[in-house]
Amino acid sequence: MNRYLIYAIPLFLFFVIFEMIADTITHKKIYKFEDTITNISLGIGQQVIEALIKTLFSFLFLWVYKYSLFTIPDTIWTFLGVVLVSDFIFYWFHRLSHTVNFLWAIHIVHHQSREFNLTVSLRQPWLHKIAVFSFYLVIPFFGISPAIMVLAFAFQTFYQFWLHTRFIGKLGILENVLVTPSHHRVHHGANDIYLDKNYGNTLIIWDKLFGTFRAEGEPVVFGITRPFMSTNPVWANIYFWKEIVRMTKTRKGFFNKLRTFFLRPAGISAGKLKAGEEENITPAVPIWLNGYIIVQYLVILAVAFFFLFKQDSLSFLLKITAVLFILWSIYSFSALMQKKKNSILWELIRIVILCLLVYVLLTAAK
Ligand SMILES: [Zn+2]
Ligand SMILES: [Zn+2]
Numbered sequence: 001m002n003r004y005l006i007y008a009i010p011l012f013l014f015f016v017i018f019e020m021i022a023d024t025i026t027h028k029k030i031y032k033f034e035d036t037i038t039n040i041s042l043g044i045g046q047q048v049i050e051a052l053i054k055t056l057f058s059f060l061f062l063w064v065y066k067y068s069l070f071t072i073p074d075t076i077w078t079f080l081g082v083v084l085v086s087d088f089i090f091y092w093f094h095r096l097s098h099t100v101n102f103l104w105a106i107h108i109v110h111h112q113s114r115e116f117n118l119t120v121s122l123r124q125p126w127l128h129k130i131a132v133f134s135f136y137l138v139i140p141f142f143g144i145s146p147a148i149m150v151l152a153f154a155f156q157t158f159y160q161f162w163l164h165t166r167f168i169g170k171l172g173i174l175e176n177v178l179v180t181p182s183h184h185r186v187h188h189g190a191n192d193i194y195l196d197k198n199y200g201n202t203l204i205i206w207d208k209l210f211g212t213f214r215a216e217g218e219p220v221v222f223g224i225t226r227p228f229m230s231t232n233p234v235w236a237n238i239y240f241w242k243e244i245v246r247m248t249k250t251r252k253g254f255f256n257k258l259r260t261f262f263l264r265p266a267g268i269s270a271g272k273l274k275a276g277e278e279e280n281i282t283p284a285v286p287i288w289l290n291g292y293i294i295v296q297y298l299v300i301l302a303v304a305f306f307f308l309f310k311q312d313s314l315s316f317l318l319k320i321t322a323v324l325f326i327l328w329s330i331y332s333f334s335a336l337m338q339k340k341k342n343s344i345l346w347e348l349i350r351i352v353i354l355c356l357l358v359y360v361l362l363t364a365a366k
Contacts, residue, residue: 008158009305015161016118022167023117030117030166033290034231034337037297039113041233041330043122044304048323050129051311057133061146070143082144082152083202086136090156091206093135094199104265105240106131112228112236116188116220121164126237159202164188170216179204182216189220231334234327240265285337293333300329303358310365318364325357 023030072078097107109125125131139149162168163184170182179200187198197214200206207213230236248257285293307314307322314322332350335343 012118012122012161019118019165019167028166030115031119032115034285035113035115036117036119037293037333037337038231038233038236039119039123040297041333042109042126042236043119043124044300045233045237045327045330046124046126046128048304048307048326049126051308052319052323053130057129058146060133060137061140061149064137065140065143065146068141068143072143072145074145074148078144079148079151082139082148083155086139086149086152086156087200087202088206089135089138090132090201091199091210093132094201095196095210095212097131098196098199099264100261101244101263101265102261103131105244108224108228108240108265109236111188111224114223114227116164116166116185116222118161118164120188121161156201175204175215177203177205183207185220185222186214186216188222190223190225191218191221193218194220195225231337232331233334234331289336293336296329296333299354300326303329303354303361306361306365310361313365314361315364318360322357322361325353329354 020031022028094107097103106125106127110120110123110128113120113123136149136153140146159179163179163181165181166185168181171178171180174180175182179198179202183198183200183204186194189195189197194214197212198204198207199212204213228236228239230239244260248260251257251260303322304326307319307326311319329350332343332347336347
């Protein structure tokens with residue numbers, strides 16, 4: 001499923017570097033080291049996890065397609081139709097992701113950054129594809145071939161990338177029809193007037209039709225109402241689940257507890273930091289450690305690229321091992337930045353295993 005994305009990554013990196021240079025020239029200071037590293041970590045994690053689940057979803061899409069109601073030929077019109085329909089489905093999926101606790105527990109990851117730059121588009125929840133593809137399973141039932149769907153989803157993913165920038169202002173007449181960076185900045189706003197607005201992915205018409213549109217006015221405060229202070233990519237994906245479970249304990253009766261997963265998130269995510277959460281705030285990191293983490297990042301990026309390109313020639317066991325190792329690595333960088341106990345010892349062990357894994361991957365891949 002992510003073949004197109006693999007080839008797009010160098011282009012992504014080019015634009016990110018371009019924006020970083022623009023940031024330095026204009027002194028906007030929209031890039032923070034820890035935040036950028038966490039965004040990229042979450043993106044790497046999402047890509048490698050997606051590689052694991054794509055087999056399951058390819059199977060499911062093909063299975064539904066087998067029982068489709070119609071046979072629709074692969075044409076440019078079919079492609080445009082699927083882009084339109086999937087955009088409509090995405091609007092509702094995204095709206096529910098902000099208004100139902102268990103979907104917000106997945107989606108919250110994308111909103112945790114208090115910065116807003118192109119790397120935020122890489123900050124994707126690790127369970128995102130499982131959630132969104134479950135909504136898209138209806139499409140092949142109407143006779144849309146998997147090839148067209150892959151193209152439409154790739155288009156949808158590419159489109160999200162350019163929305164995450166402060167360097168593009170309002171775009172005149174396009175603002176009426178398309179989702180633009182200005183619309184999407186509003187979506188990432190924690191200001192009261194911007195909450196739960198502008199859910200669209202490609203077309204803004206859905207928000208205008210269903211009453212969730214808000215134009216950008218006052219300066220946007222980016223992030224979520226209760227700031228997420230950690231750089232830990234694993235914690236970013238699980239902490240809201242823990243919040244829901246904590247809330248179920250305060251409710252009586254099995255069905256009441258179960259209902260917590262379907263309630264609106266407002267009661268949980270609002271408010272100040274709780275005691276104990278402050279310890280997640282990243283302490284100042286010495287420059288040598290920044291340098292070390294950047295070098296290790298480049299190594300893990302290379303391993304992740306190699307894995308994504310060669311995944312079809314790897315055994316399932318080796319795939320799982322590589323994915324777990326990559327996730328451990330990005331967790332380890334966060335532990336080093338947060339000066340966690342024994343993080344240096346674990347990092348040494350990780351380096352030894354890295355050497356072994358690189359050897360095994362190079363030998364196994366064809
Ligand atoms: Zn959102
Ligand atoms: Zn976004």
